[in-house]
Amino acid sequence: MEIGDWTATPDLNEIYREVRAAGLESNLAELEAFGFTTIPNALSAEQVSAMRDRILEISESRLGKSLDLETEADHAEVAFIPYLLFKDPIFKQAVVNPKTLPLITYLLGRHCILSSLGCHLKGPGGRGLLLHSDTGNGAPDPFTPYSVVANCNYALTDYTEAAGSLAMVPGSHRHFRQPTRWESGLDGNQRYEHVIPIEVPAGTAIVWHGNTWHGSFPRKVPGLRVNLSSYYCREFIQPQEDYRRNVPEGFLDGETDARLARLLGADLIHGWTDEGPLKLYARRREDAAERRPRTWQS
Ligand SMILES: O=C(O)CCC(=O)C(=O)O
Ligand SMILES: [Fe+2]
Numbered sequence: 001m002e003i004g005d006w007t008a009t010p011d012l013n014e015i016y017r018e019v020r021a022a023g024l025e026s027n028l029a030e031l032e033a034f035g036f037t038t039i040p041n042a043l044s045a046e047q048v049s050a051m052r053d054r055i056l057e058i059s060e061s062r063l064g065k066s067l068d069l070e071t072e073a074d075h076a077e078v079a080f081i082p083y084l085l086f087k088d089p090i091f092k093q094a095v096v097n098p099k100t101l102p103l104i105t106y107l108l109g110r111h112c113i114l115s116s117l118g119c120h121l122k123g124p125g126g127r128g129l130l131l132h133s134d135t136g137n138g139a140p141d142p143f144t145p146y147s148v149v150a151n152c153n154y155a156l157t158d159y160t161e162a163a164g165s166l167a168m169v170p171g172s173h174r175h176f177r178q179p180t181r182w183e184s185g186l187d188g189n190q191r192y193e194h195v196i197p198i199e200v201p202a203g204t205a206i207v208w209h210g211n212t213w214h215g216s217f218p219r220k221v222p223g224l225r226v227n228l229s230s231y232y233c234r235e236f237i238q239p240q241e242d243y244r245r246n247v248p249e250g251f252l253d254g255e256t257d258a259r260l261a262r263l264l265g266a267d268l269i270h271g272w273t274d275e276g277p278l279k280l281y282a283r284r285r286e287d288a289a290e291r292r293p294r295t296w297q298s
Contacts (some may be wrong), residue, residue, distance in 0.1 A: 011110060019102045027103055027207070035173030035212035038198065042099045042205035043154055047090065052156040052202075052226050054088045055081060055119045067121075069157070070223045075123035078216070082118040082276035084228070091117060094230050100152045103207045104232050107147040111235040115149065115270075119156075120216065122164045122225040128218035131169065131184040131192060133177075134231070135210040138270075141177035149210035149233045156226040159204070161197035164219030166206055166227070169194050172213035179213050186217050244268065 003013050003020075019028050030037035043051070052069075059081050060067050067075055084091050095101075095114055104112060120129065134151055135143045159165035167186055169179075172194075183192050197217060198206055208214060219225055244265030252261055265271075267287070269280040 034170040036208035039205040076125035107150040115233040129215040131215040136178040143176040147210040152230040154228040162220040164225035166198040169213035173209040173211040
């Protein structure tokens with residue numbers, strides 16, 4: 001049908017027309033029905049190899065060791081390589097890709113923002129990345145039917161289950177909760193019965209609703225699985241006023257506990273740059289274990 005300028009759906013009319021014009025209407029149907037969709041050739045072969053090479057260079061310097069895409073055996077498990085956007089102009093192309101952005105805009109609205117751009121670099125071994133919903137990263141159950149976060153995962157190496165591909169649970173965006181620990185396994189007798197591997201060639205993008213349960217399989221062969229995770233969120237997740245970077249010197253003097261500091265963002269994890277999130281998570285756990293009040297990050 002022709003989409004009019006209907007007053008009941010003012011944003012949606014235009015966003016839907018953009019989805020249709022980009023040839024993504026069946027992807028939108030898949031997203032609605034199953035909570036995810038795959039877009040073949042979202043990146044060209046040149047874009048894939050340029051992004052992958054750059055990520056490998058950045059990872060080598062970050063991890064302090066040399067890495068081999070084809071034969072790597074030492075780098076086990078998953079390392080998150082954060083904060084890629086400003087590392088090379090090529091990464092802009094992933095974030096504003098006309099083959100994926102209309103679907104992200106459909107899920108999160110026109111004023112959505114980039115939340116992070118990183119790589120889950122995976123070598124052989126380990127448990128993989130257990131099933132989870134990205135919405136649950138800060139939101140309690142039950143989740144909302146609409147997406148508050150959404151992900152676009154680019155395969156920069158071929159995805160097969162043995163190579164450590166993305167894992168999905170079709171339809172799980174309608175569970176409105178995180179998987180339990182009995183529902184989150186990927187391997188051996190811990191494997192969740194409804195999980196499927198997303199087996200696609202490099203250059204494919206996989207876009208999913210923030211609620212959808214996903215993870216990635218352990219890699220069973222030598223070499224590296226490289227992805228690029230372009231992760232977006234709705235604008236309202238941001239505080240309205242920016243306190244965190246603007247607390248005046250001395251403002252918290254005399255506060256006897258950390259509550260006010262925390263309200264102003266003292267122990268927020270989001271907002272990381274090159275250091276990535278892991279140290280911040282570890283410090284928050286330590287503070288909780290020792291019941292140590294933290295007044296501001298140093
Ligand atoms: O390893 C993967 O590709 C999955 C990464 C993931 O869970 C995410 O980007 O939210
Ligand atoms: Fe995730």
